[in-house]
Amino acid sequence: MLLTISGLTKSYSTAEGPIAVLKGIDLHLQAGESVALTGESGSGKSTLLHLVGGLDQPDGGRIIVNDRDIATLADAERALYRRHEVGLVFQQFNLIPSLDVAANIAFHARLAGRQEPEWERQLVEKLGLTALLNRYPEQLSGGQQQRVAIARSLAVRAPLILADEPTGNLDEATGDAVLNLMLSLSGEAGSALLLVTHSMRLAGKLDRQIMLRAGRIGG
C-alpha cells in the first residue's frame, strides 16, 4: 500500500474556540490508483491534503507513506519527503515569480535530482505550454498557471500527486481535457493521484470516489 491513513484528527483554534475538522480519517491508496475526494465546502478536504503533503501536522493518527509515518518526521526529513515523494497542485499555484515557465516546471524535478528533458518536453507539449515557456507567472492567466503547476507536479514522477481542484480555473471543456491528461500522464509516471473536486462528473473519471462528511470518510 502506498498510503495508509488511520485515525487522523485535526482541529483548528479560532476566536470562537477550537473546531474539529478531521475526526478520525481512515483511507488507503494503492500505488498508481486515482481517487477523487469530494465533500461540502469547509468539510476539510484541503486540510487533509495539506496533512498528507507534509505541509501541516495532525493532532493525532497516522499517515503512512511507503512504510513511514510522515506525521512523525523531523523537519529536514519532511522536507525530503515533500521533495521526492509528493507532487502538489494547490489552489494557490505557488509558482516562483522570478523563474520563467520552463524553469518553474523543471524546478522540483531538479531539486529531486530527477530531471528528464524528454518527459518534461512531453508534459509541456501535451499541456499546451510550448508557446509560454519563456513567460513569467505574472504574465499568465489563472488557467495557464494551473497547467504549469500540473506540469511541475508531474515532472518529478513522484509516487503520490495531491491535487486540490486542479481544474477549478478552467472552462468545462478545457477542464475535462486537462483532467484526462492528468490521469493519463500520472498513469505514465506511475503516480497515484488524490484529487479534490466539487464536480461529481469529474470525480467519476477516477478509479474511486470518496466523500468527506462530518469529519470522516463516508458514503
Ligand SMILES: Nc1ncnc2c1ncn2[C@@H]1O[C@H](COP(=O)(O)OP(=O)(O)OP(=O)(O)O)[C@@H](O)[C@H]1O
Ligand atoms: N488555519 C485555519 N485556522 C482556522 N480554521 C481553519 C484554518 N484552515 C481551515 N480552517 C477551517 O477548517 C474547515 C475546513 O477547511 P478546508 O479548507 O480544509 O475545507 P475544504 O473542504 O477544502 O473547503 P473548500 O471546498 O471550500 O475549499 C473550515 O471550516 C475552515 O474555515
